[in-house]
Amino acid sequence: MLDKLNPATEDAPELIAERWIGALDAALTGRSIDALSALFAPESHWRNIFGISWHFATFSGRQRVVAELLERAAAVNARGFRLDDRALNPRRAVVAGHEVIEAVFTFDTSNGPGTGAVRLLHDSGGNSAAWTFSAMPDFNRICDARADRASEESHARDFAAPDWLEQRQASRAYADREPDVLIVGGGHAGIAVAVECKRIGLDALIVDRERRIGDNWRLRYRGLKLHNKTPVNLFRYLPFPPSFPDYIPKDKIANWLESYVDIMELDFWTETSFEGARYDDAAQRWTVTLQRSDGPRALHPKHIVLATSVSGTPNIPTIAGIENFKGQVLHSGAFAAGREWAGRSVVVFGTGTSAHDICQELHAASADVTMVQRSPTMVVNVEPAQLYDKTYLGDGPPIEVRDILNSGVPLPVMKIAHKIITDEVKRLDAPLLSRLERAGFRLEFGEDGTGWPLKFRSRGGGYYFNVGCSELIADGRIRLIQAADITGFTASGLALKDGTALAAELFVLATGYKAHDHLLAKLFGEDVAARVGRVWGFDDATQELRNMWTRTPQPGLWFTGGAFSQARIYSRFIALQIAAIEAGTLSKHLK
Numbered sequence: 048m049l050d051k052l053n054p055a056t057e058d059a060p061e062l063i064a065e066r067w068i069g070a071l072d073a074a075l076t077g078r079s080i081d082a083l084s085a086l087f088a089p090e091s092h093w094r095n096i097f098g099i100s101w102h103f104a105t106f107s108g109r110q111r112v113v114a115e116l117l118e119r120a121a122a123v124n125a126r127g128f129r130l131d132d133r134a135l136n137p138r139r140a141v142v143a144g145h146e147v148i149e150a151v152f153t154f155d156t157s158n159g160p161g162t163g164a165v166r167l168l169h170d171s172g173g174n175s176a177a178w179t180f181s182a183m184p185d186f187n188r189i190c191d192a193r194a195d196r197a198s199e200e201s202h203a204r205d206f207a208a209p210d211w212l213e214q215r216q217a218s219r220a221y222a223d224r225e226p227d228v229l230i231v232g233g234g235h236a237g238i239a240v241a242v243e244c245k246r247i248g249l250d251a252l253i254v255d256r257e258r259r260i261g262d263n264w265r266l267r268y269r270g271l272k273l274h275n276k277t278p279v280n281l282f283r284y285l286p287f288p289p290s291f292p293d294y295i296p297k298d299k300i301a302n303w304l305e306s307y308v309d310i311m312e313l314d315f316w317t318e319t320s321f322e323g324a325r326y327d328d329a330a331q332r333w334t335v336t337l338q339r340s341d342g343p344r345a346l347h348p349k350h351i352v353l354a355t356s357v358s359g360t361p362n363i364p365t366i367a368g369i370e371n372f373k374g375q376v377l378h379s380g381a382f383a384a385g386r387e388w389a390g391r392s393v394v395v396f397g398t399g400t401s402a403h404d405i406c407q408e409l410h411a412a413s414a415d416v417t418m419v420q421r422s423p424t425m426v427v428n429v430e431p432a433q434l435y436d437k438t439y440l441g442d443g444p445p446i447e448v449r450d451i452l453n454s455g456v457p458l459p460v461m462k463i464a465h466k467i468i469t470d471e472v473k474r475l476d477a478p479l480l481s482r483l484e485r486a487g488f489r490l491e492f493g494e495d496g497t498g499w500p501l502k503f504r505s506r507g508g509g510y511y512f513n514v515g516c517s518e519l520i521a522d523g524r525i526r527l528i529q530a531a532d533i534t535g536f537t538a539s540g541l542a543l544k545d546g547t548a549l550a551a552e553l554f555v556l557a558t559g560y561k562a563h564d565h566l567l568a569k570l571f572g573e574d575v576a577a578r579v580g581r582v583w584g585f586d587d588a589t590q591e592l593r594n595m596w597t598r599t600p601q602p603g604l605w606f607t608g609g610a611f612s613q614a615r616i617y618s619r620f621i622a623l624q625i626a627a628i629e630a631g632t633l634s635k636h637l638k
Contacts, residue, residue, distance in 0.1 A: 098182025164455035181455030237354030261301030385412035397557030
C-alpha cells in the first residue's frame with residue numbers, strides 16, 4: 048500500500064501559525080523590540096480584553112502595539128504562547144476584505160491563563176505578520192482551577208437538614224448575609240453577569256422592579272421579536288433547543304429568562320426598586336436603599352453592577368406644543384397592542400425598529416397610521432442584516448470559539464468589515480430603498496457607511512430591520528410625514544405646513560431610550576456622576592465603549608448592557624475583575 052503524502056506544506060495554515068506563535072513567544076521572552084516588530088504589520092491592532100494586564104483597550108499601529116505589548120507582557124510575565132488547535136485548526140479566511148490565516152492561541156500570566164486570536168497576513172515570499180491580535184483571560188480554565196472538585200453525596204444522610212428547595216429559599220432571602228455583588232436590572236445583561244459571578248464563586252443578587260422575571264421583554268409591544276438569528280443570542284451554559292425559531296418572539300425569550308434563572312439557581316428579587324446608594328470608602332462597601340413589595344430593605348454590597356441596558360429607560364423628548372394635544376400620549380415602551388386602536392387614528396413619532404414594528408402592528412389592526420420621521424434612518428431587510436453576524440451562522444466551531452474570534456476584531460477593522468457588508472446590503476436591498484426614497488423616506492447608513500452595529504454602539508438605535516413595514520410605507524398604506532412639515536399641535540392632532548390638519552387619538556413616542564449614565568446623579572449623587580462621566584459610546588483613547596465591563600472611576604460601580612452576544616462575551620470579565628479585587632490581586636481604584 049502506498050504511503051499517503053503529508054498534506055502539510057510550507058504554506059499550510061497550521062505551519063504558518065505555528066511558526067508565528069513560536070516567534071512571538073521567543074520575542075516576548077527575549078524582550079526584543081526588533082524581533083517583535085517583525086511579527087506585526089505596519090497597520091496592526093492589538094485588542095487587549097484584560098488578557099495581558101487588567102486593561103481594556105485597543106492599540107493601533109505597529110510601534111504602539113509593540114511598545115504596549117512588551118511593557119504589559121513583562122508586567123504580568125506573559126509566557127507560553129502556543130496554538131490551541133483543539134479550539135480551532137488554523138485556517139484561511141477573509142476578514143474585512145483581507146485574506147488572512149486565522150488561529151486561536153493560549154498563554155499564561157501571573158494573573159492566570161489566557162486565550163486569544165490572531166489574524167496573519169501571509170505574502171507569497173513566505174512572510175507572515177499579524178494584522179489583528181487579541182488577548183483575554185481564559186475564564187473556563189480559571190474557574191476550573193478554582194472549583195471544588197469534591198462531589199456531593201448522592202443522597203442526604205441527614206433528613207432533618209434543609210432540602211434543596213429550602214436551601215434555595217434561604218439563599219434568596221439574604222436574611223443573614225450581604226451579597227458581594229448587587230446587580231440592578233434583571234434582563235439578559237444582568238442575568239449574564241450573575242451567572243458568571245456565581246461560577247467564579249461570588250455571591251450575586253439581581254434586583255428588578257418588574258413583577259415577574261422576563262417582564263422587561265414580556266410587557267413590550269405584542270409583535271416584538273429578536274431581529275438577529277438564534278445562534279447569535281445563545282446563553283452561556285444552556286443553549287437554546289434546536290426547535291427554537293430563527294427569530295425568537297419576545298414572550299418566548301421572556302419565559303426563557305425566567306427558566307434560565309431557575310435552572311442556574313440565581314438569586315433574584317422581583318418587585319424591587321433600586322432607590323439609591325452611597326459608597327463608604329473606609330468600609331469599601333455601598334449602602335443601598337431598596338423598596339420591595341413588602342417594604343424598604345437596606346443592603347451593603349461591595350460592588351454594584353448597573354444592568355439597566357441602553358434600552359432600559361424611555362427617552363421622552365421635549366416637544367414644544369405637544370401639551371396642546373388632548374388625546375393619549377405613550378412612549379413605545381408602554382405600547383401594548385395594536386388591536387386596541389382598530390379603526391382609530393394614530394401618529395407614531397420615530398423611524399427606528401420599534402416605530403416601524405408598532406406602525407406595522409397598528410396597520411394590521413386596521414388603524415389609520417401616520418409615521419413622523421425626525422431624522423434619517425438606516426433600513427435593511429432582516430435577512431441581509433444577518434451578514435453582520437456571519438461569524439455565528441453556519442457550520443463552524445463552538446460558540447465559545449466564535450466569541451473569541453468575534454471579540455478579537457478591533458474597532459478599526461470592524462469599521463472596514465462593516466462598510467463592505469453595508470455596501471453589499473445596499474446592493475441587495477436596492478429595489479426597496481429606491482421605493483422608500485420615492486415615498487419621501489430619508490435614508491442613511493451609519494458613520495462612513497458602516498451600518499447598524501456601530502450605530503447601536505454609538506447611539507443605541509437609528510435603524511430598522513425590515514419585516515414588512517417598509518413596503519407599507521413605500522405603497523402609501525402607512526402615511527409618512529417629516530417632522531419639519533409639522534407647524535404645531537392641536538387638541539385633536541397635528542397642524543401641517545401645507546395648511547391641512549391631521550387628526551389623531553394617540554401619539555406614540557418611539558423616541559428611544561436613555562443611556563446608562565442618565566440616572567447616576569439621582570441614584571448615586573452628583574459627585575459620583577461627575578467622577579464616572581459618560582457611559583456607552585466609543586472612547587477615542589481606548590477605542591472601546593466608555594466605562595463598559597471595566598472598572599470605572601467610582602470604585603465598586605460597574606456597567607453592563609448591550610446585545611445578547613455582548614452580554615454573553617463581556618459579563619465574565621466583570622466577574623473576573625471583581626474576583627481579582629476580592630482576592631487582593633487587583634486594585635479597586637482605577638489608575
